Structure formats: C-alpha cells, structure tokens
Amino acid sequence: MNDVNFPLLSITILLPLIGAIITVITYNINLARKIALGFASLELILTLIALTLFNPTQGNQFQLIEHYAWIPNLNIEYLIGIDGISILFLPMSALLTVLAIFASWNSVQHQQRLHFALLLVLEGITIGVFSALDTVLFFLFWELTLPPIFFLTSLWGIGPERRSAAMKYTLFMLIGGVPLLFAIVILAINHANDMGGTLTQNLSFSLPLLLETKLTDNLQPLVFILFLLGFSVKAPLFPFHTWLPKVAMEGPTQLTALLLGLKLGIYGILRFAIPLAPSAAVEYSWALGILGAITLIYSGLIALQQTNFRRLLAYASISHVGLIIIGISSLTTQGIQGAIFQLVNFTLISSSLMLIAGFIQHRLGSTETIHLGGLAKVMPRLITFYFFFVLASIGLPGTSSFPAELLLIFGALTAHHSLGFTALAGAILGAAYMLSFTRKAFFGPITQHAINKVQDLRPRELTILCIPALLILAFGFFPNVLLATNQVAAEAWISNLLEQPIMKSNDQIGLLSP
Numbered sequence: 001m002n003d004v005n006f007p008l009l010s011i012t013i014l015l016p017l018i019g020a021i022i023t024v025i026t027y028n029i030n031l032a033r034k035i036a037l038g039f040a041s042l043e044l045i046l047t048l049i050a051l052t053l054f055n056p057t058q059g060n061q062f063q064l065i066e067h068y069a070w071i072p073n074l075n076i077e078y079l080i081g082i083d084g085i086s087i088l089f090l091p092m093s094a095l096l097t098v099l100a101i102f103a104s105w106n107s108v109q110h111q112q113r114l115h116f117a118l119l120l121v122l123e124g125i126t127i128g129v130f131s132a133l134d135t136v137l138f139f140l141f142w143e144l145t146l147p148p149i150f151f152l153t154s155l156w157g158i159g160p161e162r163r164s165a166a167m168k169y170t171l172f173m174l175i176g177g178v179p180l181l182f183a184i185v186i187l188a189i190n191h192a193n194d195m196g197g198t199l200t201q202n203l204s205f206s207l208p209l210l211l212e213t214k215l216t217d218n219l220q221p222l223v224f225i226l227f228l229l230g231f232s233v234k235a236p237l238f239p240f241h242t243w244l245p246k247v248a249m250e251g252p253t254q255l256t257a258l259l260l261g262l263k264l265g266i267y268g269i270l271r272f273a274i275p276l277a278p279s280a281a282v283e284y285s286w287a288l289g290i291l292g293a294i295t296l297i298y299s300g301l302i303a304l305q306q307t308n309f310r311r312l313l314a315y316a317s318i319s320h321v322g323l324i325i326i327g328i329s330s331l332t333t334q335g336i337q338g339a340i341f342q343l344v345n346f347t348l349i350s351s352s353l354m355l356i357a358g359f360i361q362h363r364l365g366s367t368e369t370i371h372l373g374g375l376a377k378v379m380p381r382l383i384t385f386y387f388f389f390v391l392a393s394i395g396l397p398g399t400s401s402f403p404a405e406l407l408l409i410f411g412a413l414t415a416h417h418s419l420g421f422t423a424l425a426g427a428i429l430g431a432a433y434m435l436s437f438t439r440k441a442f443f444g445p446i447t448q449h450a451i452n453k454v455q456d457l458r459p460r461e462l463t464i465l466c467i468p469a470l471l472i473l474a475f476g477f478f479p480n481v482l483l484a485t486n487q488v489a490a491e492a493w494i495s496n497l498l499e500q501p502i503m504k505s506n507d508q509i510g511l512l513s514p
Helices: 010-027 029-052 089-103 112-131 134-146 144-155 162-195 206-210 220-234 243-250 252-261 265-278 278-283 285-304 311-330 335-362 378-395 403-417 417-442 449-453 461-477 481-500 506-511
Strands: 063-071 077-081
Touching: 010 029, 010 063, 010 077, 010 089, 010 112, 010 206, 010 311, 029 089, 029 112, 063 220, 063 417, 077 134, 089 112, 089 252, 089 335, 089 461, 112 134, 112 144, 112 252, 134 144, 134 162, 134 206, 134 220, 134 265, 144 162, 144 252, 162 206, 162 220, 162 243, 162 252, 162 265, 162 461, 206 265, 206 378, 220 265, 220 278, 243 252, 243 311, 252 335, 252 461, 265 278, 265 335, 265 481, 278 285, 278 481, 285 311, 285 403, 285 417, 311 335, 311 403, 311 417, 335 403, 335 461, 403 417, 403 461, 449 506
Parallel strands: none
Antiparallel strands: 063 077
16 A cells, blocks of 8 residues: 555545535635536546556555554544545545536525535535545445435425435435445454454455455355345345436436446445455356346336336446456456446436437426427427437447447456357347337327427527546547556456465356456
C-alpha cells in the first residue's frame, strides 16, 4: 500500500457533504442551485485529479491510502484508497451527479434546496463506498446510501405510489445488508483465529489484511454465499430485481439515472465476494454464471413486453447486469475488464437514456407508448440523441459498448461455450427490445394533440446529453484509455484465483485461464 500525506480521497468524500449543508441553508433558490452545481463540478475535478495521480502500472496495489484509527478497541479503522478496480468509478460517479443536478434544474418544483443537497450527500457517500478499504467503513457507507435515496424517491417521485416504492427499496436494502454484516463479522473472527490471538486484540476489518488471511475451507462457501446474497439485492440480480422497475416508475428520473448508472452491487462482488472467498468463487463460478444467464434472458424477455419507456430501461439494465455477471463468472482477464468497462457504460448510456425519459416525462407527463406516437417528427434533436444511445446500448461498433460486450462475450466463450452463446443471445435480445420499442413509440402518426406543442431539447439539455455522447465515442474508438487503467489489477485479480488449491476438474482449469 502507498500512503499519502495529502487527504485527497477524504476531501472527495467530505466536499459534497459540505456543499449539501451550504446548499440547504442558502435562502435564494437560484443561488442554491448554482452552489450545488459548483460543488459537484469541483468534485468532478478532484476525482479527475485522483485519476491523474493513479499509477496504472501499479494498479494491483492500493494507492492514495489514508489510514487512521477509528474504533481501536475493535481494530476498526478509517482506511480508504483506490486501485485499478475502483479508480474509474470515482470520476464516473462525479460526472453522473453533475448531469443529474443539471437535469433537475427546472423539473423540481418544491423543496429544491433539499433536493440538490440530497443529491450531493448521495454523491459523497457513493465515493466513500468506492474508496473504503475497511469492511465496517464500507458497510457504513453502504447503509448510508439508504436515507437520501428514500427521501429523494418519496418526496420527489413522479408516481402515485412513490412512498411505497421508497419503502420497498429501503426494506430490500436493509434485508440485503444482513448477510453482508454476517460475512464481515465472520472474516474478522477468522483473522483473529488465524493469528492465534484473542478476538478483541486480533480482529481485523482491513481489506488488505483480510486478502492475505487464509479463510478456512468450511467458511469459504458460507462467506461467498453471504456476500453474493447481499450484493445481488443491490445489483440487482434475479430474483431480487423487483424493486428497480418499481422505483423507475415511481421515483424521480434523475435518481433512477443514478441507480442505473452506479451499480454498487456488482462492484461489491468484484471487490469483496470473489477476492475474499476465492476458492469458493472458483468452485461455484458455474452457479454464478447460471444466475447471470437467468437474469440476462429473463429480464430481456420481460423487457420485450414493456410499453413504458422507464420500465423498459429498468429491465434492460437488469438484463445487462446479467451479462456482466456472466463475464465475471468466466474468471478471465477479458471478463473482468469487460465487466468494469460495462459498468462505466452504465454511467454513460443507461443513465443518459433515463435522463431522456425524464425530459419526455416532464413535457408530456407520460412515457407510455400510446402517448409518444409521432414524437420523432416534432423532437428531432431528442430522437437523434435517443437513437445514438440506443445504438450504443446494443453494442454498435464505434461506441464504448462494443469493446465491453466483446470482452464479456469472449471471456464467457473461453470459460464455457454455453455461457458464451447465452451472452450472444442476450445481446441479440437487447437489440430486439430496444428497436421494437423505438418503432412502436416514436414513429407513425401523431396520436396526441399535446405532441404538436412539445418543445425540442433546450440548450441546457443538449449540453447534458453531449457530454456522455462524446465520451461514448471516445471510449469506443480508443478503448485502451480505460482498459489500461485496470489491466494490471485485472491480471492480479485473476492470479489470486489461479493460486487457489481447489482445481477439481479440467473444466474448472478452463474457467481460470486468463
């Protein structure tokens, strides 16, 4: 680990929280919005500085480490840092928050200061999730995401059942947190037993130390399953996915864009579930692949039947989560890099499509197919961006999804042909439900008089969509800009699994080939 003297990561966590306090106590609404945007923009700059300081050739090591005692009696520490697995999620989180604040500029009609403040609070906590290297600190940030999401959904939701959606999300996440906490405690106790000391003196919640501590064979499956259960709820994976379509329909579209773009559950699987129980991850990688395949195909088939744009995007997101899990289950360098790349694409593509859905909802009061007929005739700029993001979502060459999906599918084919063919089928299914909805919703005769009066994208909205569009093209033509940041980390991640003693068959050896 490389310690630093300047607390850059702590500042990136605290800065949005300070901005939230200043925003909520500012009397003037226009000034409060500008302050929120200013703090979010400054946060983006700081995360880009962290990305600049990150050394990709040492991406398997934790960098920008900050290490302070927190609860000494239990050996719980304030320990944060980044590596090749986590570094890209910091600027992506900051960028998405900037876009969400921009998109909320005029659409929020009441308690605007509190709304923008909660977006900043959620940003700071999310940066904490991606930076935490102490498992208790991680769990604290993980649970702290619940209050801002609950209030953003229940107070500014656009559906009549928004409070029910907020409660459903909160209950799902609280239940999902229980197995995570059990896994964290088991790992800490195992470390104490491995050291041959007492529980109070030799407990450890430090991720770097836990990665070096051998987990006993009887505990490996238990820890892996507990982590997988907890993170599957947040991802979400089948059958824990039902909260996302509900929130997409009832919650504010800016918040749903954040939930679609920031897949904390998948990050948790990459960061904790597999590295901390590597032997069990290898032994049960087939089950992880099947879970991903079921999520991919099931959600894709459900998406084919959708008549509402927001619900379609929710199921499309769940389906793409299944594809990422298939890539992770391959336990190959290609699969891991493809998974990280696709998580970045969630921020750029899925979130942008949800913001477009918000623009439509704000103008027409609906995103149902029956209310959108002929929209392409009166909103050419919006439809142009919509088409671009749709083509990006289905992996058109030249967009950032193409190299990501190629890596995921290649990794799946390398591990097991059936998973590879399932991933290919899922990609085809994705094109089918997106293009089918486009034909039904936006073309044909104008069916509603309100469409004739709809205003096309405003300059502010054009700016919001141009930023991710340019990044999608840049990463599509120059994918190595992203891949180089996690190449070393992905190789080290796989090497850790290669060293595990459980290699029960030739098929399993194939699963481990980088």
